[in-house]
Amino acid sequence: MTPRGFAPDEIRARATAAQDLMARARIDALLLTTEPEIRYFTGFLTRFWESPTRPWFVVLPQGGDPIAVIPSIGAELMARAGVNDIRTWPSPRPGDDGTTLLAATLNAHGPRIGLPMGDETHLRMPLAQFDALRGLCPALDFTHDAGITRTLRMVKSDAEIAKIATACAIADRAFARVPDIAAPGVPLATVFRDFQALCLAEGADTVPYLAGAAGQGGYDDVISPATDAPLMPGDVLMLDTGLTFDGYFCDFDRNFALGDTGLDADHDRLVAAVEAGRAAAMPGARASDVHAAMRAAEAPAPGAAVRLGHGLGMQLTEWPSLSPFDQTVLQAGMVLTLEPCVATEAGRILVLEENIVLTETGNRALSTPATRMVRL
Amino acid sequence: MTPRGFAPDEIRARATAAQDLMARARIDALLLTTEPEIRYFTGFLTRFWESPTRPWFVVLPQGGDPIAVIPSIGAELMARAGVNDIRTWPSPRPGDDGTTLLAATLNAHGPRIGLPMGDETHLRMPLAQFDALRGLCPALDFTHDAGITRTLRMVKSDAEIAKIATACAIADRAFARVPDIAAPGVPLATVFRDFQALCLAEGADTVPYLAGAAGQGGYDDVISPATDAPLMPGDVLMLDTGLTFDGYFCDFDRNFALGDTGLDADHDRLVAAVEAGRAAAMPGARASDVHAAMRAAEAPAPGAAVRLGHGLGMQLTEWPSLSPFDQTVLQAGMVLTLEPCVATEAGRILVLEENIVLTETGNRALSTPATRMVRL
Known part of the structure; x- marks a missing residue:
């Protein structure tokens, strides 16, 4: 505990x-x-x-x-x-x-x-x-x-990291239960409501942030509120949550496949981009290095992706930015999100986000890394 | 809908x-x-x-x-x-x-x-x-x-008022289900978590605010996060929620009695103070008039209660303040909280909060007014 x-x-x-x-x-x-x-x-x-x-x-x-x-x-x-x-x-x-x-x-x-x-x-x-x-x-x-x-x-202390890790574990468990609440025909707004309840049931103190989207061939943006439009066969459903434990956030997302989305290869590229980001994220590297590593792996990426992750802690988003402009030298204790984004064939986007903490020798996953889209 | x-x-x-x-x-x-x-x-x-x-x-x-x-x-x-x-x-x-x-x-x-x-x-x-x-x-x-x-x-439009009224109705239904989640022995933190889930189940989009307290003979403040201390027989439990529907808040509380609290007369004074506030809240009156009416009814009140309610809408708290200093002239369409506070014999406080909207001739309740503490 x-x-x-x-x-x-x-x-x-x-x-x-x-x-x-x-x-x-x-x-x-x-x-x-x-x-x-x-x-x-x-x-x-x-x-x-x-x-x-x-x-x-x-x-x-x-x-x-x-x-x-x-x-x-x-x-x-x-x-x-x-x-x-x-x-x-x-x-x-x-x-x-x-x-x-x-x-x-x-x-x-x-x-x-x-x-x-x-x-x-x-x-x-x-x-x-x-x-x-x-x-x-x-x-x-x-x-x-x-x-x-x-x-x-x-730079987070061990006690701060433990709180963020706890928030991530709560979200991991809530994401594992999404098959209980999401299926074709369920309105996206209902999924949002029920997912927040899952977060609380799994131990969240509060759920200050939930974004997401559903669509064929990807989605258009990741900041819109949910509508009452029902999930459709072939949709990809993305949920991105910032829940808190004792005042500390997690911030990561998961993509779910409602049957055959045709996006498995896109998701594989996102997983590869996260892995490239993790390989680059170590003490002494710069925030921009992690961005560059993910950017190289995710190609072709949409032009607007100037930031592929950020710090995380008492706020949903904090410094540094994983961006070409951010020359912050990474240190053990920094908690980061890795958030690559790919453009799909349909001209839409697909986003994956994970949370890590930098250690003396590299980094440790705080969210359990996604390897594929779970089928609903 | x-x-x-x-x-x-x-x-x-x-x-x-x-x-x-x-x-x-x-x-x-x-x-x-x-x-x-x-x-x-x-x-x-x-x-x-x-x-x-x-x-x-x-x-x-x-x-x-x-x-x-x-x-x-x-x-x-x-x-x-x-x-x-x-x-x-x-x-x-x-x-x-x-x-x-x-x-x-x-x-x-x-x-x-x-x-x-x-x-x-x-x-x-x-x-x-x-x-x-x-x-x-x-x-x-x-x-x-x-x-x-x-x-x-x-001054809220009819469409804005409908959203706030919907938020209030959702909270009304969630409060009605508190007996399902609160009883002696249940940690206050668990009640907080489960009550937020009830708000979502009843239709809240988000639950940005939940405060509350539990104690013998009242409570000491209304802004602390919940601890894991279990509810005790004789406690009064207060839950104060700001949930949203389509971006608009409700903001009211309810007090629950875990058996015999000895606070029924205090709660009656709060109900009387709300009624006095409602009698004073009409177009043409000033915010300070509503404060004075509640203040007269709630005596003896704690010294610090400089504000006994406030505006409500896109934010949990908005202008005006129901305070001696606020000379805002009330108008139809203003949405207010009435939030009297009494000092109990134990030297603690008891707070009741209701939401109303001003009409051309007086006001209309948005939260269903509490008449007594529900026994758990």
Whole structure:
């Protein structure tokens, strides 16, 4: 049974590692506003982020422990997470929804405040509030966090990897039961609904993501919601899930054949591309190398496939990108998806996705690699 | 059967209504970046937003149709949603992840660009990208959207109300089946997992939110994830769900009694507070009036209950707030949660939440109002 939560030492070590990098980048404090950033440095896990109403802040000073500047509704849970310095206000409070409290905290720890502001980040607070905050902190320099949150979060600890592995195992078991819920005549929307229930039955805490498609000779895109169109003989059915265990995602898909799809050779190319990706994915290689290896194996690939996989963890998609432009040097502990895509004879696409973790010597599969399409 | 999607006329009418307000506020174009903002003006519905990797933009000019400036992976679905002007780039693309394309679009429609930047909003793009965008648009004035998106989204159409009502009916049916899954000895985490499956079985598309708690004499907070602690005789069990139908949420809770909780009188006070809220919730009243009516009925209430309900729709929580500070004048078509909270003798809390829609003459219940705690 994978334990829930993290040892207090691990949460503390993340802060210490960040502080080392902050010292080198001459950053006096980090300002964090999003769910994964705040959870990473505190262990604070709640689905309450689904409500966009209230802003939440954590300040990590160069010396000392993280400071939570949060709505009072979260104080109890943040304290249980192990944070000692919790400053609250009764939110929502228009006009000053934590702004003065945050300004006072930052002013005591400046002047250089690092914010995650690079690719795949955003600032989770109203823009007008950020402007007001800067007005209250005229002596502070709000600057780039020098990629510190990205650098740290990209390399997962053993405890994090165990949670992702557990999520993958749950999805493996749910995919194995798809023959129970999908057959010709069943509407795709019903398959989506029932598959999410299978994920829960197999142990998922939540199912934040499910995409998929069904069609003859492949499908057209992989982001559409399901329609009530029934599955047809000869269809390929693809389901791509991001379920969570203790706040960590898996992200992989499976293709199922409703009888004879004529796509077995295409699927074989996808399996070969995944194998080529795995052969290339080792410490010291670059993210772009893994992309190139898969790209070579999957030909002819559709032109739009600029990204054939990505990081995975507290979010469904994280850095790095397996893309020609991403020169990130891979390290043990990075968790990646390998997601090759082929164009079919029908002018459609077929996508396969697997999850792996990099080890000291290569990598280890987290999803049980698919070798062929299961027949329904 | 509630129809999915919206008539093209309705989506167009939203843009026209925004353009009327833009003319009055002398805004030349709106820049929208978040899921609900973009969906509201285009009908673009996908769970792909779970991935934080790519920025998405919609520009609504003062004259003409919405312009989607989006990653190419979304072009197919955006076209099916009915948007004609779609401009794409192969995202992710570090260094220019749509920035120049967006800048060119905005520069053609400026100079005054309105952004949602008030309470309960955020800018869903990297801060560094926003800085780069402003650098590419020196002649533009990025300004407050004058609350236009808030004003429009607060009042729901009949088609939107039907979707929320459907979500509520699904949750009603799922709550009715809680006796099948909860009993003394069952771990709370198992109840959470099984209740989400019940929501799906009853017709939910997704279950983005489930919170809850169980305890003797009430509970301490309503945002914690479930633990493996088993339910005990005498516990009150509370489940609060935000499930969706076609992209629209319900948000209400139910309290269940595992035998004798000693909390029947507290629950009666909550029911009375909901009734007081419903009596006050009518067109022309203010959000603060509804708060005051519930507050008077629920005494003694915990000090922290600054908000006793809120708007509901494409997000789990939306404007207005049923709070002393919110002077929003209520109108027919607004969908609200009524969420009184009482302090119990044990020093804990008990919360009840219902969903209503304002009509021309008062309001109509969307969740079937609870009258007592169901015994498990």
